[in-house]
Amino acid sequence: NQLTALPNATGTLSALVELDLGENQLTAIPDAIGTLSDLINLYLDANQLTALPDAIGELSDLEILNLSGNELTALPDAITTLSALTSLDLSHNQLTALPSALGELELLRLALHGNDALGLPPEFTGPEEGIYLWNDDEFPLAADVINFLQRDSEPVFEAKVLVVGDPHPENLGTIR
Secondary structure, three states, rough: OOOOOOHOOOOOHOOOOOEEOOOOOOOOHHHHHHOOOOOOOEEEEOOOOOOHHHHHHOOOOOOOEEEEOOOOOOOOHHHOOOOOOOEEEEOOOOOOOHHHHHHHHOEEEEOOOOHHHHHOHHHHHHHOOOOOEEEEOOOOOHHOOOHHHOOOOOOOOOOOOOOOOOOOHHHOOOOO
């Protein structure tokens, strides 16, 4: 479709559990979205959204939120109240910051590709397009991403040294 707006009447669909509005030309989402209390999956990818309403925080059952391919520069703090949220795709936006409380959500997947202004290294976005940060030992959690973004502005230089050879002290030289 080529939808440019959603009618407020969308909010009367109280039993709706999935709403796919991807690949349209939406520039805004009405506050009425917050009345869709049974909504579990919301796909708003590939639109022209520049902001989200605070009412998005009222979707207490929401598990999947896809916002990829929009023009978002910030997220409302209300998004951090989505306690059921497990998958959040924010790839290919223009985000400059993330709400600090986002790290408190127990996200299983978080996609951040294509948000260069965040300044995240590949360790946080994955080595290739379409990689999600999985909540496991291989990739950092959302909280790790938030901690990285809130770090001091001075870089931290760290190194790991592996010494191979005879472990006897008389065989070791001084390392400076």
